[in-house]
Amino acid sequence: MNRSLLGAIVAALAVTTATSVVAQGTVRRTAPAAPVDRSIIPPPTAAPAFKVPAYTVDTLSNGARLVVVERRALPIVTVSIHFEAGTNALGASQASASFLSSMTREGTTDRTADQLANDLAILGTNIGIGVGTESGTAGFSTLVRDVPRAMDLMMDMMLHSTYPAAALERLRVQAISSYDRAQDNVVTVASQVGPGLVYGDQPYGHVVNADELKSVSREDVAHLAEQVFVPGNATVYVVGDMTRLQARAAMERAFKAWPEHGAKVDFQYPPAPALPATTVYVVDMPNKPQSYLYLTRAVAPAFGPEMAQIDMANYVLGGALQSRLSANIREAHGYSYGFNSRISWVKGPGPFVAAGSVTREKTDSALIEAMKEIRGMTGARPVTPEELQSAKNALTLSLPVRLQSDAGVLSVVSRVVDEKLPRNWWSDYIAKVNATTAGDVANTASQYLDPNHMVLLVVGDGAKILAPLKAAGLGPVVQLDKAGHRIP
Amino acid sequence: MKYVAAMLAAAAIGVTHPDGARGQTTAPKSDAPRSAPLATQAPRIPFQTYKLANGLTVILSVDHSAPVVAVDVEHHVGSKNEETGRTGFAHLFEHVMFNGSEHAPYGTHDRLTNGVGGSYNGSTNNDKTNFFEYTPSNNLQSLLWLESDRFGFLLPTLDATKMNAQRDVVKSERRQSYDNQPFGRVGEIIDAHMYPEGHPYHWPVIGSMADLSAASLDDVKQFYNKWYGPNNAVLVVVGDFDAVPTRAWIQKYFGSIPGGPAVKRPVVAAAHLDAPQRYVYEDNVNAPQLYITWPGVGMASADRAALGVMGSVLSGDRTQWLQKEFVYDRKWATRISVRSSPNEGAGTIGLVVVPTPGVDLTKLESAIDSMITRFKVEGPTVEQMKKATAGLEYGQYAQLESMIGKAQTLASGWVYYGDPGWYARSEAQTLAVTAADVKRVADKYLGPNRIVLSAVPRGKRDLASHASESTPVTSPFASTQEVGQ
Numbered sequence: 002m003n004r005s006l007l008g009a010i011v012a013a014l015a016v017t018t019a020t021s022v023v024a025q026g027t028v029r030r031t032a033p034a035a036p037v038d039r040s041i042i043p044p045p046t047a048a049p050a051f052k053v054p055a056y057t058v059d060t061l062s063n064g065a066r067l068v069v070v071e072r073r074a075l076p077i078v079t080v081s082i083h084f085e086a087g088t089n090a091l092g093a094s095q096a097s098a099s100f101l102s103s104m105t106r107e108g109t110t111d112r113t114a115d116q117l118a119n120d121l122a123i124l125g126t127n128i129g130i131g132v133g134t135e136s137g138t139a140g141f142s143t144l145v146r147d148v149p150r151a152m153d154l155m156m157d158m159m160l161h162s163t164y165p166a167a168a169l170e171r172l173r174v175q176a177i178s179s180y181d182r183a184q185d186n187v188v189t190v191a192s193q194v195g196p197g198l199v200y201g202d203q204p205y206g207h208v209v210n211a212d213e214l215k216s217v218s219r220e221d222v223a224h225l226a227e228q229v230f231v232p233g234n235a236t237v238y239v240v241g242d243m244t245r246l247q248a249r250a251a252m253e254r255a256f257k258a259w260p261e262h263g264a265k266v267d268f269q270y271p272p273a274p275a276l277p278a279t280t281v282y283v284v285d286m287p288n289k290p291q292s293y294l295y296l297t298r299a300v301a302p303a304f305g306p307e308m309a310q311i312d313m314a315n316y317v318l319g320g321a322l323q324s325r326l327s328a329n330i331r332e333a334h335g336y337s338y339g340f341n342s343r344i345s346w347v348k349g350p351g352p353f354v355a356a357g358s359v360t361r362e363k364t365d366s367a368l369i370e371a372m373k374e375i376r377g378m379t380g381a382r383p384v385t386p387e388e389l390q391s392a393k394n395a396l397t398l399s400l401p402v403r404l405q406s407d408a409g410v411l412s413v414v415s416r417v418v419d420e421k422l423p424r425n426w427w428s429d430y431i432a433k434v435n436a437t438t439a440g441d442v443a444n445t446a447s448q449y450l451d452p453n454h455m456v457l458l459v460v461g462d463g464a465k466i467l468a469p470l471k472a473a474g475l476g477p478v479v480q481l482d483k484a485g486h487r488i489p
Numbered sequence: 490m491k492y493v494a495a496m497l498a499a500a501a502i503g504v505t506h507p508d509g510a511r512g513q514t515t516a517p518k519s520d521a522p523r524s525a526p527l528a529t530q531a532p533r534i535p536f537q538t539y540k541l542a543n544g545l546t547v548i549l550s551v552d553h554s555a556p557v558v559a560v561d562v563e564h565h566v567g568s569k570n571e572e573t574g575r576t577g578f579a580h581l582f583e584h585v586m587f588n589g590s591e592h593a594p595y596g597t598h599d600r601l602t603n604g605v606g607g608s609y610n611g612s613t614n615n616d617k618t619n620f621f622e623y624t625p626s627n628n629l630q631s632l633l634w635l636e637s638d639r640f641g642f643l644l645p646t647l648d649a650t651k652m653n654a655q656r657d658v659v660k661s662e663r664r665q666s667y668d669n670q671p672f673g674r675v676g677e678i679i680d681a682h683m684y685p686e687g688h689p690y691h692w693p694v695i696g697s698m699a700d701l702s703a704a705s706l707d708d709v710k711q712f713y714n715k716w717y718g719p720n721n722a723v724l725v726v727v728g729d730f731d732a733v734p735t736r737a738w739i740q741k742y743f744g745s746i747p748g749g750p751a752v753k754r755p756v757v758a759a760a761h762l763d764a765p766q767r768y769v770y771e772d773n774v775n776a777p778q779l780y781i782t783w784p785g786v787g788m789a790s791a792d793r794a795a796l797g798v799m800g801s802v803l804s805g806d807r808t809q810w811l812q813k814e815f816v817y818d819r820k821w822a823t824r825i826s827v828r829s830s831p832n833e834g835a836g837t838i839g840l841v842v843v844p845t846p847g848v849d850l851t852k853l854e855s856a857i858d859s860m861i862t863r864f865k866v867e868g869p870t871v872e873q874m875k876k877a878t879a880g881l882e883y884g885q886y887a888q889l890e891s892m893i894g895k896a897q898t899l900a901s902g903w904v905y906y907g908d909p910g911w912y913a914r915s916e917a918q919t920l921a922v923t924a925a926d927v928k929r930v931a932d933k934y935l936g937p938n939r940i941v942l943s944a945v946p947r948g949k950r951d952l953a954s955h956a957s958e959s960t961p962v963t964s965p966f967a968s969t970q971e972v973g974q
Contacts, residue, residue, distance in 0.1 A: 036745070039591070039592040039638060042631055042634060043630035043634050044631070046627040047627060048606075048625055075532075075889060075890070077887060115807075118807045119808050121806070122808060123875060124879065126880055143883055144882060171817075171820055175823040175824075178823050178846050181846075182671065182775065182776055185671045185773055185774050186670075186671060290669050291664045291665055291668075322599060322603065322609070323596055331661075332595070332654060337658070338661040338665045358664070358669065359661070360657075360661055360664065391604030395603050398606025398625050402606060402607065402623065402625060406891060
């Protein structure tokens, strides 16, 4: 039991006994004694300062970096190993990566699949191991006393999985079946077709398909694990109830059979291809009562000098529940349950996506309104001082809120360490956000959210939506099949 | 209202919902048992509770570990308090609550929460409705002002335009989360057959398209006056604040709101079937799924904890009964799960199985039945029981990491059980479940009177389990225009 909790309980008891409690059911409508002036919004007091939590960086004897953030309030620990290599940098297939996570649960040289499943179930926490397009991770959160047991299991899965062919065949049937099922979903189809329209053959244009799921071999999966899970490419984060020395000792012990090897992979993303003039792409999915709109284009690599201003523009346009896109398409018109936008901040020039499901009969109207809002951001409808201030606050004052949990602390610290950013990166970012003017937002939107060079993908009931979309005059209308190929 | 995260996740990976959508947003805290430490070591959330003169219950929990405050207002009203012909009101009402009140016009909410670095949302289920936000802790006074304004001053600025806009948003939500979602209508079809017409759980939280179209401004106002009084609500504040000024602010902003009429709760009959029922439902899907649903229990049932553990022992991980047999050994299914879903007054136990392509549903159903029969005879082993509750102790600590998580835990306990600290009793009950308890509830609840529903691709009724004995069904809640599409 932690100390502060115990103190708080004592305080709570004291207060409770002093409270008069009105019995339930005896309440009548009573006029207030004195009227309360509700016309004035109570002003906030000084905002809590944001400080990146203190962390230490050491090099372990196998060459991996160790980053420790001590948080002693609760007897729990999060361990997360980040590997700076993903399928894009390695030129590996995303299908191999899609099986890797499950395949590390299919048995090791020391444990049969059933023994491993049993040990994981009794540990009572999830150990997640996976490889994505940009990086790999392995980690868990658990009670501090269970860290050795969890590390033992995780290292066994990471380094000694046998990747049995029979298990792959079982998982393949499942993967292809769920892939096929997902083809009924307008959202899935849009997210499969959209990236290729922006990036063509570049890595970010590629989304895993059924053919790749069919052709992956167990050797592909095992090879990917070997390439990614090397200490020379690893940063080990330990956040929670351990000191730097305790964490170091625990990791050295767990890494005994993981000697120094491997190195970082150099990879440079190409600049995104230039987009043609704004074009409407339509994928027909008959009878769908809603269409999915997916408006996208490439933006910029993460952590660059323009990141703060792009975040500002996106927030005002579609980053929050009541941002411009939602205020218009959802609240003012009721065309949609939700319409928002986001930037995927990745190592290369990741995408901006504004998206939402809209009523079939209002597909053209919703697209017209969405484009009106994007165009508005470029100068037609200048950002108001309130919008500007709200966006600044949302982007900067939200940072202390992230420090409630180990996971939030990890996300703040790892951004700086993973990307080898300067230690003052966060304070720089905050300063840049706060210096942004309405003019900066308009310029940024014109450059990065350029409505004249955007992919407007619409997935829905072609028989009902094609003619109105052609009449909307938003750009040439091109029909595609579900694989993204043009239909002549 | 919980749509931003969902939309972004969906856009990123493309989600499907093999279970079919059920209820709305925050389902009651999962009964899936976590795991098993000594109860004496379990951490507790400290809190103080008191009541204002107007009947509003207030719960305060101070935690200075991060500069964050969370505010959660929960009303003990959900779709079960609606009437036939007026379904979907509780949820429609929740939407209206975000669109401005007398002193806080539309947009104020965003500005005082997201706009100061926080976040907000709301949810409605069969039994309760909540509204919550969390921000850096320097904004607590304005949050209390904001919440109190819609709590007491919603009606003065509520007009037909505002309501009509939200009606359209909710219809869009219905299309997105139910009608346009593969298997999205399955949950409401099963409930419509499990609970007879007029039973408060007969209709879905989202309501029917026809009723949403028929909602009048007066209906909504009456609903508010009847159910949204302070005496039917709880205000929870958790985080980095001082109790003394906070109590004064709460008195100022909430204490001045008049009390509401006494609340009369509907009588909720237990789920019950007189005979087995078998249905086939054609959906816009390209492969079938099988749903077996038994009458279960409500939250207050003494069997609730044992049924929660039963779900884990039957399908919690790959070593447990049904998963091992059907996904890993026979490979007849790509997914199988059994889960007890208690609402406040009654509940169901649902089995969902996603067959491996080409596997016959009739054969699958019969093999599942054989396993369940065996389970009723053998019951779980000690090790299976241990696995079913592993992780509970870690979970007890992890839940202390989130201010809003703690606020919702305390509020739910008050709404459902009249005890903010109920989560601790729930954990103790889960830990006390024995193998014999699980065997007993399996025998008691997994009986022959159940609903077997095959959801099949359009035009493929022959794929159903026992196709010739299955009655075709559609959703009674979609609009006629949109049914069958």
